[in-house]
Amino acid sequence: GESVGLHLxxxxxxxxxxxxxxxxxxxxxxDYFIWYKQESGKGPQFIIDIRSNMDKRQGQRVTVxxxxxxxxxxLQIAATQPGDSAVYFCAESSNNFNKFYFGSGxxxxxxx
Amino acid sequence: xxxxxxTPKHLVxxxxxxxxxxxxxxxxxxxxxxxKQKAKKPPELMFVYxxxxxxxxxxxxxxxxxxCPNSSLLNLHLHALQPEDSALYLCASSLRxxxxxxxxxxxxxTRLTVV
Numbered sequence: 001g002e003s004v005g006l007h008l009x010x011x012x013x014x015x016x017x018x019x020x021x022x023x024x025x026x027x028x029x030x031d032y033f034i035w036y037k038q039e040s041g042k043g044p045q046f047i048i049d050i051r052s053n054m055d056k057r058q059g060q061r062v063t064v065x066x067x068x069x070x071x072x073x074x075l076q077i078a079a080t081q082p083g084d085s086a087v088y089f090c091a092e093s094s095n096n097f098n099k100f101y102f103g104s105g106x107x108x109x110x111x112x
Numbered sequence: 113x114x115x116x117x118x119t120p121k122h123l124v125x126x127x128x129x130x131x132x133x134x135x136x137x138x139x140x141x142x143x144x145x146x147x148k149q150k151a152k153k154p155p156e157l158m159f160v161y162x163x164x165x166x167x168x169x170x171x172x173x174x175x176x177x178x179x180c181p182n183s184s185l186l187n188l189h190l191h192a193l194q195p196e197d198s199a200l201y202l203c204a205s206s207l208r209x210x211x212x213x214x215x216x217x218x219x220x221x222t223r224l225t226v227v
Contacts, residue, residue: 034215043116043202043218044155089154091216099145099168100204100216102154 012109019080021106023073023090030092034100035064035075039086047075047088077108085110115139118203118219126227127193133222135186135203144186145216146178147202155202161186162208193226200224 013019025033031052036044050057050064050073057064063076073090087107091100116137125131135144142163147155160168161180175197177189186203200223204216 036218041220043118043204043220046215046217049215099157099160101157105152105154 009104010107010109012111013080015080015082015110015112017080019075019077019084019108019110021075021077021088021108023075023103025071025073025090025092025103027092027094027101028071029094032093033064033066033073034091034093035062035073036089036091036102037084037086038089038105044089080108080110082110082112084108116203116205116217116219118201118222120222121220122223122225124225124227125190125193127195129193130189130191132190133188133201133203133224135188135219136184137205137217138184139205139217140183140207141205141217142183142208143206143216144180145204145206146176146186146188147204147218149200149202149221151199159188190224193224195226198225 034049035047037047038044048057048059048062048064050066052068055066061078065074075088077084085108087105089105090103093100119134123131144161146158148158149155157170158172159178164180164183175192179187179189200221202221203219206216207214
């Protein structure tokens with residue numbers, strides 16, 4: 001599969017601060033992207049998705065930004081809380097196949 | 113109901129054993145997936161079923177044998193595994209495969225240990 005990687009393997013933030021998690025992808029045919037949160041001992045949990053015809057999408061406390069020119073994806077978490085501590089994965093897919101490839105993951109530590 | 117249920121949660125098996133992992137969803141999803149996840153690594157795609165037919169096999173060894181008995185159930189049959197096959201096995205489902213992809217929902221996984 002194509003490579004989907006992350007710039008920062010571990011990110012530590014203070015409670016209440018904003019967090020930004022980055023992801024680079026290399027498959028130019030990818031047109032659908034998802035951010036997942038995985039807590040210890042659990043399966044990945046869907047956070048937010050974005051299609052390639054958009055460059056920004058907002059959810060509750062989360063925003064995903066997509067820059068297709070440089071093949072870059074980011075997840076912004078506002079007012080980070082201890083419950084946000086987890087590993088975050090980006091996943092990419094193309095409409096033709098709907099199979100999801102995951103990036104290497106970023107561990108987010110939220111300090112109280 | 114947005115739940116994907118996997119059983120068992122934990123499994124220990126010998127290298128000569130035969131066992132099966134089970135996955136169930138009742139969301140009407142027609143695409144189902146098996147992923148393997150090693151510690152501190154991302155999930156790796158193994159198989160994809162679309163409308164109960166195997167559509168993708170990511171060159172998985174034949175000691176892993178998937179089965180989709182109906183649209184709600186997905187099994188993974190295990191035989192003659194190696195210790196390096198020890199991992200978290202994740203099942204996922206999505207509305208459909210192909211154009212207009214939608215998000216995949218994951219189960220909590222089966223923690224497999226091969227001894």
